[in-house]
Amino acid sequence: MLKNFLITIIRNFNRNKFYTVLNVTGLSVGLICAILIVLFIQEELSYDKYNVKHKRIVRLASDFTLNGKRDRVATSPMPFGPTFKQEFPEVEEFVRVQGSGRQQFRYGEKEFYEERISYVDSSVFRVFSYKLLQGDPDKALSEPYSIVLNQTLAKKYFGDEDPLGKVLIVGEDRSFTVTGVMEDIPGNSHFRFRGFYSMKTLEALRGSEEFNSTEPITFWSFSNYTFLLLKENSRVEAIKEKFPLYYEKYMKALGDQLGIDYTLVVQKLADIHLKSDLQWDAPTGNIKYIFILSAIAFFILSIAGINYMNMATARSTKRAREVGVRKVVGAHRDTLIRQFLMESLSLTFLALAIAIIVVELILPFFNSLVDKDLALSISETPEILVFSVLLALILGIVSGSYPAFYLSSFHPAVILKGSTIKGKAGGMLRKLLVISQFTVSAIMISGTIIVGIQLNYMNNKDMGFSKEDVLVSIVRDSLMRTRIEPLKDELRKNPNINTVATSNTLIGFDGSKTVHLYEGEEGMEQYALNFSVIDFDYLDMMQMKMMQGRKFDRNIASDTSSAFIVNQAAARKFNWNENAVGKKLQLGVELEGEEDDDGIMKGEVVGVVADFHYRPLRENIEPINFLVSEHERFRRVMYVKLNQDNREETIKYIEKVWNEFSPKMAFNYFFLDERLRENYDSEVRLTWIFSIFSLLSILIASLGLFGLSSFIAEQRTKELGVRKVLGASVSQLVYLLTKEFVKLIIIANIIAIPIAYWAMNVWLNDFSYRIQISWWIFLLTIIVSLAIGICTVAWQSFRAASADPVNAIKYE
Amino acid sequence: MIKTKNLIKIFRTDEVETTALNNVNLEINEGEFVAIMGPSGCGKSTLLNIIGLLDNPSEGELHFNGYQVENYSERQRTNLRKENIGFVFQSFNLIDELTVFENVELPLLYMKVSGSERKRRVNEALERMNIAHRAKHFPQQLSGGQQQRVAIARAVISNPKLILADEPTGNLDSANGEEVMNLLTQLNEEGTTIIMVTHSPSDADRSHRIIQLFDGHVVTENMRQKL
């Protein structure tokens, strides 16, 4: 029986190569999308789970409100680690992680800037499952000035030499001894460390007393990441539950004085990647995208399944006789159902085989688009393969069952009479199926357009400062920082360099925030305000607009000690509005018992600068305060505004000057606009994903439409012949055949509009600065889907319509 | 073997109601060769389909081998049919995707006959219908007469007691028609009951009895004793 089934199936495929190819292609493309998405999602869900003890590892983060402004940061105070271990019996180990930004590494002739190397406690290898290939995990990070590198870095600097015991110069002159080489940390880690400095180094640098201090003030600087390894069988919740007592003991007194509300955030390691949305976190995933992608995979598979149903039922007339004969000679209905299900299953499994091969081929390309390192193989991802087989099974059964029940329901007495049954029964359903396919496609098309427009908007929005043609260099050489003004003079000698300026933070990225006192209605009031320390050329270089007052002036000596420039948002926030100039402002607050007023600056507002986006457009413009200083501490970021001409030469010139000023630290640079664009990497990735999958969904839907239209054209050959004999023109016939589909596609679009509108608004609401969804997007979507639909249908229709009517009429 | 009592069949479509059979009372004995004749649309095929358990009557009784079957479920009818009844159609109704051999084999598959047994019986039937040399061909590669011989081979493969033939020679030229009639006559002589719808008086001549239908009624029954 099975053999007979298979024979029929294969011969049927063979007889109907056209439909088989269409069906298999559609199903394969659907499965390709689904497999890619499943791979992507599985990887997103697997973050940090390779750590054997991940269920017991938590990260301590902070949620605090100061002057009504809430901040949620991924970091915690330095003393948390050791004191938590002391106070909570549940804590087995702690690991503190302190980032160090980009640093220059030097070994012999080799000299590069490296990032993602952090100071960590030596317990790191007991808590996380990072594997040391060389060195002793218990000792590697127990001494100051020890460094553990990953394989890639070790290879980069030491080649085939034994890295252990070698000395690397980090930054200007700090020597670190290599005490270990670890395996590269997998891509599915929220922190992709490339190496570790020993935490003992920081202790040596700062002095043991300061480093280990548990003075109240040390609890209010959220300077590092703290991970805890909990003991077996202890509850994560216990830490939160017992925290109030801890707070009372270590933090409350000063917290109350500062007026801070503090809540401890305890995050499970495996939750960080998808569920954490804190500031100062490593770049994380987004659980929303997981839902979006799952929905897309589901819809694309549905489209592919619908194709199958559509074509199978459309061709039912052809299969009817077979059904009738089989029934007459003794087939039960369930036997027939089984036969048709097997048919759909063999098609889907053929499609699955093709899909797996294609996925293997296009994975490298897909990986580069989504910035991942996905792999599909029996050894590494057996669960994905099992899942794909399951998916194909479900797809085959679901899309096969309707045709199976439909076909097997035919009445042999009716069929075998010779009178053909009309495909009418499935007609209505077929229309519904086509509509649902094109609804999904239309949602995908409009989604792609909207994501694209928002991205374009973010890239091109006037940021309130000039980001074009700005070369940025991070100054790490302390000697050079003291000689910025002569450096600026030297650079400006080049005619293609317009302005040079410095600041302590990189505009558009990092910032500092501290408590300020501002002049309110009733005396000085507190507010946690962003601030940035700039030099006298900064505002000019950024081409920022002054709304009130003046810019900082070199010739006014007091500017460096008592002048502030705030943005409009600050003027509004403090209710100064149009009268901000002359208002009192103070950076930092005096604490009870603190003698020196280091870090406190009192002064007046001398100007108000127009609001500008110093953070990505997802976020609102918040108040910020500028102060001016030429002190070396604040000259970390150097901006050079270039002319469009001779870019290469100018850069070479800057490098030459740089090397004169800083023989030890290599010249490094990037362009501000390019770096700002990286803020939107995840949106770019989403655009790509949307485009690819909407393209594919349209492709599958078109395949289905193509099959359906050729079937209908075939079915109506005789009718068309008669019409033609009676004088219908080819174009009238094409119109006749196409009209029906056009109607369906328009209905689909009408259904899609509110859904897409709603879904995309949900997405856009994440952005403080967003586009409005306008009607033309949907008009464009209708045009695109109609164009695709009509092209698909018209070809078959034209062929049928231009056929010789004599043949058509004879056709029986 | 077959007995009908006040058999009525009414087809209802959206607009019209057609009474295809009206109070048909018949009795057909084992071993008989019966021809059903009558003008087009008088209900011949309908009667044959009901007797062949492909369709249910609207009213009345149908007895098959002593069982009263008019209310049988589809499953019961299928089981009864595949053991007892073979069909031959005017339009042959072979499955295009299957070879001659596979077409003839089909009933045995549904009866779960073993592979070697199937092979033996199919070959035997094909020999008998003089079509064995075409076993590996597909229906479309055969002439009409050859296709009808394959269809008869398929009808007899399960050794049915009853063969129902609906205008078996309707699509054939006279030579091929003659050959098909010879085969049917031979089967009848070997004991198989045959009910055949036909328009051809000469084909009807081969039967023992002719039932004339008109507008759903049985008008005459001609008993003829063959010599």
Ligand SMILES: Nc1ncnc2c1ncn2[C@@H]1O[C@H](COP(=O)(O)OP(=O)(O)O)[C@@H](O)[C@H]1O
């Ligand atoms: N499935 C059906 N639905 C509706 N009417 C039918 C159906 N089958 C047959 N009929 C009608 O029943 C009558 C008898 O049909 P049929 O038995 O095929 O006639 P015959 O075989 O004698 O030419 C005809 O009027 C035909 O139109």
Ligand SMILES: [Mg+2]
């Ligand atoms: Mg008839």
